[in-house]
Amino acid sequence: MSKHRPTIADIARRAGVSKVAVSYALNDRPGVSPATRASIKAIAEEIGWRPNSAARALTRARADTVGLALSRPARMLGVEPFFMELISGIESELSARGCALLLQVVTDPAQELEMYHRWWGEGRVDGVFLADVRSPDPRIEGVAELGMPAVVIGHPSAAGSLTPVWSDDSAALRDTLTYLAALGHRRVARVAGLPELAHTRLRDRAQREISAELGLDEPVVVHTDYSGEEGAHATRRLISSAARPTAVIYDNDIMAVAGLSVAQEMGLDVPADLSLVAWDDSQLSRVVRPPLTALSRDIPAYGTHAARTLLAMVADGSAPGFEDAAARLVPRGSTAPPR
Amino acid sequence: MSKHRPTIADIARRAGVSKVAVSYALNDRPGVSPATRASIKAIAEEIGWRPNSAARALTRARADTVGLALSRPARMLGVEPFFMELISGIESELSARGCALLLQVVTDPAQELEMYHRWWGEGRVDGVFLADVRSPDPRIEGVAELGMPAVVIGHPSAAGSLTPVWSDDSAALRDTLTYLAALGHRRVARVAGLPELAHTRLRDRAQREISAELGLDEPVVVHTDYSGEEGAHATRRLISSAARPTAVIYDNDIMAVAGLSVAQEMGLDVPADLSLVAWDDSQLSRVVRPPLTALSRDIPAYGTHAARTLLAMVADGSAPGFEDAAARLVPRGSTAPPR
DNA sequence: CACGGGCACTTACCCGGTTCAGTAACTCCG
DNA sequence: CGGAGTTACTGAACCGGGTAAGTGCCCGTG
Numbered sequence: 001m002s003k004h005r006p007t008i009a010d011i012a013r014r015a016g017v018s019k020v021a022v023s024y025a026l027n028d029r030p031g032v033s034p035a036t037r038a039s040i041k042a043i044a045e046e047i048g049w050r051p052n053s054a055a056r057a058l059t060r061a062r063a064d065t066v067g068l069a070l071s072r073p074a075r076m077l078g079v080e081p082f083f084m085e086l087i088s089g090i091e092s093e094l095s096a097r098g099c100a101l102l103l104q105v106v107t108d109p110a111q112e113l114e115m116y117h118r119w120w121g122e123g124r125v126d127g128v129f130l131a132d133v134r135s136p137d138p139r140i141e142g143v144a145e146l147g148m149p150a151v152v153i154g155h156p157s158a159a160g161s162l163t164p165v166w167s168d169d170s171a172a173l174r175d176t177l178t179y180l181a182a183l184g185h186r187r188v189a190r191v192a193g194l195p196e197l198a199h200t201r202l203r204d205r206a207q208r209e210i211s212a213e214l215g216l217d218e219p220v221v222v223h224t225d226y227s228g229e230e231g232a233h234a235t236r237r238l239i240s241s242a243a244r245p246t247a248v249i250y251d252n253d254i255m256a257v258a259g260l261s262v263a264q265e266m267g268l269d270v271p272a273d274l275s276l277v278a279w280d281d282s283q284l285s286r287v288v289r290p291p292l293t294a295l296s297r298d299i300p301a302y303g304t305h306a307a308r309t310l311l312a313m314v315a316d317g318s319a320p321g322f323e324d325a326a327a328r329l330v331p332r333g334s335t336a337p338p339r
Numbered sequence: 340m341s342k343h344r345p346t347i348a349d350i351a352r353r354a355g356v357s358k359v360a361v362s363y364a365l366n367d368r369p370g371v372s373p374a375t376r377a378s379i380k381a382i383a384e385e386i387g388w389r390p391n392s393a394a395r396a397l398t399r400a401r402a403d404t405v406g407l408a409l410s411r412p413a414r415m416l417g418v419e420p421f422f423m424e425l426i427s428g429i430e431s432e433l434s435a436r437g438c439a440l441l442l443q444v445v446t447d448p449a450q451e452l453e454m455y456h457r458w459w460g461e462g463r464v465d466g467v468f469l470a471d472v473r474s475p476d477p478r479i480e481g482v483a484e485l486g487m488p489a490v491v492i493g494h495p496s497a498a499g500s501l502t503p504v505w506s507d508d509s510a511a512l513r514d515t516l517t518y519l520a521a522l523g524h525r526r527v528a529r530v531a532g533l534p535e536l537a538h539t540r541l542r543d544r545a546q547r548e549i550s551a552e553l554g555l556d557e558p559v560v561v562h563t564d565y566s567g568e569e570g571a572h573a574t575r576r577l578i579s580s581a582a583r584p585t586a587v588i589y590d591n592d593i594m595a596v597a598g599l600s601v602a603q604e605m606g607l608d609v610p611a612d613l614s615l616v617a618w619d620d621s622q623l624s625r626v627v628r629p630p631l632t633a634l635s636r637d638i639p640a641y642g643t644h645a646a647r648t649l650l651a652m653v654a655d656g657s658a659p660g661f662e663d664a665a666a667r668l669v670p671r672g673s674t675a676p677p678r
Numbered sequence: 679c680a681c682g683g684g685c686a687c688t689t690a691c692c693c694g695g696t697t698c699a700g701t702a703a704c705t706c707c708g
Numbered sequence: 709c710g711g712a713g714t715t716a717c718t719g720a721a722c723c724g725g726g727t728a729a730g731t732g733c734c735c736g737t738g
Contacts, residue, residue, distance in 0.1 A: 005460065005462065007723090007724055007725080008724070008725065009724075009725095017686095017687075017688090018687070018688055018689080019724090019725080020687075020688065020689085020726085020727085021686080021687060021688080023725070023726065023727090024686095024687090027726090030685090030686095031685080031686065031687070032685095032686065032687075033685080033686060033687090036686080036687090048460065049460075050456075050457060050460030050461045051461060051724085051725070052397070052461060052462045052723085052724050052725065053393075053402075053461040053462055053463045054392075054393040054394075054396035054397045054402065054462055054723085054724080054725090055393075055397055055693090055723075055724035055725040055726085056724080056725060056726080057393035057693095057725095058391070058393045058394055058397060058692095058693045058694065058695095058723090058724080058725075058726090059692075059693050059724090059725060059726040059727080060693090060725090060726075061693080063392075063393065065441075077423045077424065077426075077427050078420030078421075078423045078424040078427075078621060078622075078638075079420060079621070079622050081417030081418060082417075083423065084416045084417045084422065084423055085416065085417040087416075087442070087444065088416050088417075088444040091442070091443060091444040092444070095443060095444075095445070100441050100443065100463065101441070101442050101443070102404075102439050102440070102441060102442075103426070103430070103440050103441075103442045104430060104434060104439070104440070105426065105427040105430040105431070105434075106434070117389075118389060121344065121387065121388075121389030122389045122390060122391060122392040123344065123391045123392055123393055123694095124392045124439065227622060228622040228623065228625060228626035229622070229625070229626070231626070232626055254622055254623065254626065257596075257623065257626055257627065258622075258626035261626055261627050261628040264628060265628050282417060282418070283417075283418050283566060283567035283568070283593055283597075284567065284593065284596065284623070286567060286568070287567035287568070287570070287571055287593065287596055287597035287600055288596065288600050288627075289600040289603060289604050299417075346693090346694055346695080347694070347695065348694075348695095356716095356717075356718085357717070357718050357719080358694085358695080358696095358718095359695095359696085359697085359717075359718065359719085360716080360717060360718080361695095362695065362696060362697090363696095363716095363717090366696085369715090369716095370715085370716065370717070371715095371716065371717075372715080372716060372717090375716080375717090390694085390695070391693085391694055391695070393693085393694080393695095394693075394694035394695045394696090394723090395694080395695060395696085396723095397693095397694080397695075397696090397722095397723045397724065397725090398694090398695060398696045398697080398722075398723050399695090399696075399723090400723080462724095
């Protein structure tokens with residue numbers, strides 16, 4: 001067997017036609033007789049021909065690849081199931097359309113933007129996803145300037161001129177606070193994520209407004225880096241504070257689990273003494289005791305929608321944003337009326 | 340500003356030389372005077388030129404990309420921090436060498452092999468990683484046949500003719516069992532992962548052999564799908580069995596946490612009534628009460644070594660395998676002498 | 679039976695960067 | 709001062725596909 005991958009020239013030689021005829025035949029374009037087309041396809045199949053993606057990218061100016069750079073420290077990435085689930089959802093849509101995902105883990109947003117410059121300049125990708133949007137976020141303007149198709153995974157208010165795919169955190173928070181208020185809670189605190197992230201700020205504001213509306217106390221919000229350690233620390237502080245909250249909402253599940261452990265360790269009964277809600281549901285929420293009441297959403301579907309939107313942008317030059325379903329509150333054993 | 344990305348022809352025109360001179364200048368190859376080289380580089384910098392990766396791949400027959408396809412169901416992926424940490428480690432090495440990572444989540448190994456066929460046939464990747472090796476695993480032979488550089492993330496015994504990068508699970512298990520034996524445990528069970536995975540089998544065998552050596556009881560091993568649910572279920576069964584184990588080793592941390600919850604729910608005191616050990620450490624192990632004794636390893640470093648090995652294979656055609664450090668036992672509050 | 683038109687296929691050239699084989703001009707040396 | 713060797717650079721071809729613009733050939737038709 002020859003050591004080189006077969007090309008259309010090889011097929012053309014075998015079929016006794018020009019390589020143009022082969023190209024037409026394989027791309028199902030008119031200009032070849034059915035008989036020739038069939039024989040060309042048979043030969044292609046037989047020698048295991050695949051179109052060289054580089055050659056194709058060169059003429060079509062399409063890479064059939066989209067990029068995702070994540071700017072979180074490595075230790076943070078393992079922690080949250082969110083990204084893996086998002087990626088698997090993105091993938092399922094991409095692979096169905098023969099598109100690949102280029103992934104890069106970087107340490108900061110500046111480096112991420114530089115990555116996008118490189119990818120775009122090198123023609124490696126047709127578009128990118130932007131996650132973990134900050135406010136303000138230099139990536140937004142940077143990517144917009146490049147004219148590269150991009151989908152922001154986050155609220156429109158933070159997406160600038162780019163196309164957003166988002167879910168309504170405010171509605172989810174309203175459900176949760178309404179539920180907690182109905183149970184009789186008045187002091188609902190929140191252990192939030194990184195304060196520089198746009199969605200953290202949006203949640204902060206929504207919580208203040210909705211709390212006021214519902215007649216709850218002004219909420220105490222503690223910002224963390226999403227790690228279990230900081231979640232535990234924040235919980236300890238909240239429990240020890242003068243106006244101890246009767247319910248706490250955590251911006252991810254690892255912090256909620258950490259909070260649960262801390263509360264139990266400090267002799268509190270969950271949910272009688274303290275109710276806990278985890279934002280984003282995972283197996284973790286279900287395996288601890290009591291199981292955690294959680295804000296559940298279909299993250300793979302979220303990724304799928306983002307991918308679909310990005311592919312539409314690449315194909316048509318633009319695409320409408322997409323609002324995904326809001327997270328759904330799943331009450332479990334960690335919430336109850338306060339004592 | 341022109342709508343097209345600048346090419347070396349643009350630079351050549353501006354510099355008043357041929358595009359060949361530009362190519363030589365930009366690649367630091369002899370054949371251009373220092374003055375010309377400098378001016379060409381300045382122009383390239385000024386107009387923001389980047390080499391088109393497709394064009395480059397076409398001539399050099401190098402994609403500067405390696406692939407990783409993961410064949411686990413989506414819901415499984417989010418659960419384990421392992422892959423995200425591995426990927427971030429792989430990335431850090433790749434990006435330092437200007438290489439990209441193509442990621443694909445597929446549903447089964449057959450599809451994964453098909454993916455590798457496609458990638459290789461299309462010239463999209465220079466090599467791939469193989470994770471979650473089964474025994475037997477059709478991917479091993481399939482990839483070997485293609486002649487595609489590949490690194491197996493797993494034990495040499497399962498890697499066939501491919502190059503392995505692995506860590507010694509047997510040594511880690513020996514440390515753990517020796518430690519538990521020293522504490523006085525005799526019935527040490529294990530809640531293991533998928534039985535079809537080669538490393539699960541290796542651990543199973545090692546556990547039997549080492550247990551016998553140390554004079555422990557023949558170990559009970561329950562296989563699961565790595566999910567918290569099955570971990571909880573397995574733990575319930577073990578606790579309810581006639582010969583209840585006094586210590587349990589879990590093949591991942593989510594199952595260990597699930598097991599901890601189940602044990603506590605069933606009224607057992609951890610560690611007095613039941614000692615627990617988690618294989619692979621994460622934040623999770625530290626935030627629960629008691630914190631879990633864990634087999635800790637530097638997973639990003641593992642990924643880095645795998646990437647380094649693969650890049651060496653791509654460059655030189657072959658590379659020696661690499662044995663990474665074995666997991667280190669980190670004793671925490673979940674292990675103690677049996678009552 | 680000449681002519682328009684469609685079919686099946688080819689020739690020629692492009693994409694963007696690399697490589698090989700020149701070719702002038704300039705330097706060195708006997 | 710002629711020939712060898714070096715330097716700085718260029719033209720043409722190539723990688724593996726794609727597209728635009730032909731070119732014969734057969735067919736139907738007025």
